[in-house]
Amino acid sequence: MEQSNVETLFERLDNLTETVQQYMNETYLDSLATVLEAVFEGEPQQGLEDQLKDIPETASYEVIEIRKAIQLAILKGMKGATQEQHLMTPETVALFVGYLAGKLTNDQTDIRVFDPAGGTGNLLMTVTEQLKSIAKITAGEVDPTLIKLAVLSANLQQKEIEFFHQDSLRPFLMDPVDLVVSDLPVGYYPDDIRANDYQLKADEGHSYAHHLFIEQGLNYTKEGGFLVFVIPEFLFDSDQSDKLHAFLQENAHIIGVLQLPESAFKSEKNRKSILILQKTGPETVALKQPLLAQLPSFKNTEAMNDILTQINQWFKDNMNK
Structure with missing residues (x-):
């Protein structure tokens, strides 16, 4: 062959x-x-x-x-990396995030996109391949090897991306964006002093990095802008989830939660979902019926086509009026 x-x-x-x-x-x-x-x-x-x-x-x-x-x-x-946050977003998941990002930004032009936890840039580059009109792409990443790979990959693909090599929970020197996409780093954030700047800091002990990244994403999103996060499945069941619920109710509309197929991940503990948010603004309204779905295996073409038809209809009825 x-x-x-x-x-x-x-x-x-x-x-x-x-x-x-x-x-x-x-x-x-x-x-x-x-x-x-x-x-x-x-x-x-x-x-x-x-x-x-x-x-x-x-x-x-x-x-x-x-x-x-x-x-x-x-x-x-x-494959040999021991750190959980060094795992790359699976290609099928990245493509699906790109499809959702395209639906959310629909007829928008000059879209500004940001990934606060850029890693090697694969999620960001896969998503932006699917968007029609991009003005600026920005990413933050603290790991020196990952950001170097991301920069070189972007250069070889002739993609113009601004990279910030920094702790992504520190302030960025950038304007708010239309769209945030990110595969959230999961675990505890070690810098308790920096965490104090966040509403979602833990009442005692270390704060959850994945909570702080959601808040940081909202900090750099325009009013009415969208955020698509790949989240751990346990996000809303953890010991600090009440605080997260209250924070989201005040600052964002939940547009949808999509449970990713088990087959997309190595083990059940790595299983993830997609959370779609819209930052509140004077012209935004909460949805009566958010998009809730359990995705079939990406390999099951018939079931996948069926769910995509339903999602397309949902966007038509709820978002693209």
């Missing part, structure tokens, strides 16, 4: 990355960043001429093929 362009490019990136990794004795992801830098520059870094003899040209590849090949390499590098 003939190899696809994605597989061919991935194999070349993977072989070079493994060569650099053995030579430099560092992690696969750090070596991948070195390889992507050489691909972007069109020449190897000094001292790596022997290891990076055969750098692939990306001009003959489509942008989506470049993104997917880099995504495969990152996924390989993350």
Whole structure:
């Protein structure tokens, strides 16, 4: 069977990355960043001429093929990663978030998009591929390896994205946006002093990072703007969920909650949902009937088409008037 362009490019990136990794004795992801830098520059870094003899040209590849090949390499590098927040949003989930983002922004032009927990940028790039008219894309990420991979991936795809290398729960120097998308980092936030700036801080002990990220997302969303979060399934069942409920009631309208299929995640404890919010404003109104759905397996085409027909109808009836 003939190899696809994605597989061919991935194999070349993977072989070079493994060569650099053995030579430099560092992690696969750090070596991948070195390889992507050489691909972007069109020449190897000094001292790596022997290891990076055969750098692939990306001009003959489509942008989506470049993104997917880099995504495969990152996924390989993350297989050994122990940190939960280093896991990439599954491609099917990212595509579905993009579909919802397209529905929410419908006829809008010059859309400004922000991901406060950008990671390697795959979710953000997959979503913005599906939006019609974009004015600006911004991302925040604290991890130096992940943000380096995100910047190189964006450069190779010729996407203009402004990246902030910082703790994303600190203030950003940016204007509010029309759309926030993010796969929320789950766990405790260690900086209790910084957490004090948030309404969703814990009454005692460490605060939940995933709660603070929701508040931070709303801080940088325009009135009437939308937020699409990939959330842990237990978000509304945790010990601090009463506070979260009250905060959302005051600052946002819940547009929908979509339960993602179990098959999209490795284990039940990793299972996630999608939460859609609209920031309140003078012209916004709470929906009588939010969009609530349990998604079938993405592989079940018939069931998926059926649920998409229902979701499209829901948007027609409730949002696109």
